[in-house]
Amino acid sequence: MRHLTLALDIMGGDNGPHIILSAAFKALNEFPQLHLIFCGDEGVISSWLKQHTSISLQRYSVVHCNQQVLMADNPASALRHKKDSSMACAIRHVQDGQADACVSAGNTGALLAMACSQLKTLAGVNRPALVSSLPTAKGRKVYLLDLGATVQCDAQTLLQNAVMGSVLAQEIAGIERPRVAILNVGEEQIKGPAAIKQANALLAANKQINYIGFVEGDDIFNDIADVIVTDGFSGNIALKSCEGLVKLLIEQIKRDAQRNLLSKIMAKLARPLLRRLYLRVNPDQYNGASLIGLRGIVVKSHGNASDEAFLYAIREAIQEANRQVPTKIKDKIENLLMERS
Structure with a gap:
């Protein structure tokens, strides 16, 4: 596996940040070339990390976010008013090229709205698909x-x-x-x-x-x-x-x-x-539904996922990043459009 960086929405999901952080710990042990960006409440993340000091400081970074997208949030409202949320932050790292992919267990509608707004769809793709x-x-x-x-x-x-x-x-x-x-x-x-x-x-x-x-x-x-x-x-x-x-x-x-x-x-x-x-x-x-058709990799985990299930979502993101799936889709869509022109 080549060196990869994933951004994780630590505050998304039904079962609390500890589930996602536990899955992240397992992923770091499984993939030596993996670096993780933890997007969320720095206090919550730091408290968990103090109990798991075996993780090398070079393997992760923490980005503090003041907001959290809730499962009950309206997607349009979350898009407008929660730009400093852990979900928006994780997607933004993909947009800026600082992460190869992001994973979230948060509100599906909000994730779709934010991903479409920040990453945009590939040329020739009307709508992304889960x-x-x-x-x-x-x-x-x-x-x-x-x-x-x-x-x-x-x-x-x-x-x-x-x-x-x-x-x-x-x-x-x-x-x-x-x-x-x-x-x-x-x-x-x-x-x-x-x-x-x-x-x-x-x-x-x-x-x-x-x-x-x-x-x-x-x-x-x-x-x-x-x-x-x-x-x-x-x-x-x-x-x-x-x-x-x-x-x-x-x-x-x-x-x-x-x-x-x-x-x-x-x-x-x-x-x-x-x-x-x-x-x-x-x-x-x-577990791990891919939001494909975007100019970046976004993987959606079940909101009630266990740490083991969230780990599968991380693995899915790693596979897609290694195989450069958005680029392959872009090439295939372009060939389709040329064939029909």
Whole structure:
């Protein structure tokens, strides 16, 4: 790994700065070439650091911020009135070139507004998209976008999302020709709203994308596609439904395992199998949605993430910075525009 600097929004999230600082400590131990910029309340950060003196002073820097973006804040209001917040500060370090990427677990709407305002979108990109990966039946990942950055997407935006998702799958997952699909209510060409039908025609005619057509919701985990494109409304519902189902299954297994003596014995015998299953579907390892399409790398962690989950978001930011994902997306979008001109 080359030398990288990440800016962290220490004050974002539901569970307190100690969660993010704990994840940061683990990241510094895991990546020797990593430098971190802690954006937040200097008093809070310093208090935590005094208890973890094993971290070299050369590995991090602290930038004091007088403000914090709250989860209840209106995004437009936060953009106007919280320019000295830890979130704005972290993004500003990316804008100024002092950080290769930033990570925040804060208010998604405010993060989107501030990132768009400070970093701007790449030429040829109408709107940025939130993208994350999910597990599939064959052990690979599928990238799903948009997850809520743009609630309603027109055909052009869906096409751009397909290009950006394809680049991400190539660079991060190492898939040479990612299979790209559109999420729809059926596989038939006649189904779906006008924007989806138009995007289907655009992608079918595009030679840069390995487009395979429509997929339905129950195909997300079947390893049919490497990238699934949808609008932010449907994508966010699909993601939250999947996360809720996983949590339900995990809790149900825990309850059933303690129901009686026989259940406890069977659970103990099945523990290695259950552990392997848990490690594959544990939502923590899929934490870290990338806000792609910007002139910089911004990774959004779940607000209620544990330190282990936030560490995955940091890893995602490191991967994208190492692979220079925004530059690769820029080149692919430019080629797409030239092809259509």
